[in-house]
Amino acid sequence: GENVEQHPSTLSVQEGDSAVIKCTYSDSASNYFPWYKQELGKRPQLIIDIRSNVGEKKDQRIAVTLNKTAKHFSLHITETQPEDSAVYFCAAGGLNDYKLSFGAGTTVTVRA
């Protein structure tokens, strides 16, 4: 089955700096890669996703890049703000396995 590894497990950044989280996956059949943000006590919320037919996608301060050859994808948050503090999960899914495999999560703390 799919195995998703996520690094780092914790990340502390100064407000205004950038944050980068990296994930690798094992199944070359995976073609859908969402990122979820989970604040304490709340449900995971999709913040951005990318499919294998594109290499990069941006949405305001958030961007995701995908390297299918190397089987890794990354989340970039620019100009971080205190409200960006949360746990971020990457995930990978395939066309026909009808499930998402999640990374272990990255706890991001933005210091004011």
Add this chain to the structure above:
Amino acid sequence: KAGVTQTPRYLIKTRGQQVTLSCSPISGHRSVSWYQQTPGQGLQFLFEYFSETQRNKGNFPGRFSGRQFSNSRSEMNVSTLELGDSALYLCASSFWREPRTDTQYFGPGTRLTVL
């Protein structure tokens, strides 16, 4: 549209008991997935249902089961509860347009505590 809802939100059970959790997907969504979230294991896939059929199942023992009704609402059942079953159980729904994987929207979860 109303979001994914789950009931109950909190549940306390004792070892050996069984429990049933319910999930109502976003209106029009036909796929419902269940995940178990624990601090040690993270988010782990339990199973996925589409049009009342289980299409995939994760690596959980047979004590974990589920079903989906014709209105797409889903239930999961855990029998003979163990202490290790204490977790946040999340369901997620998606529209699912074949063959493309669609966005999954999560419910608030059911916090199960087994004593």
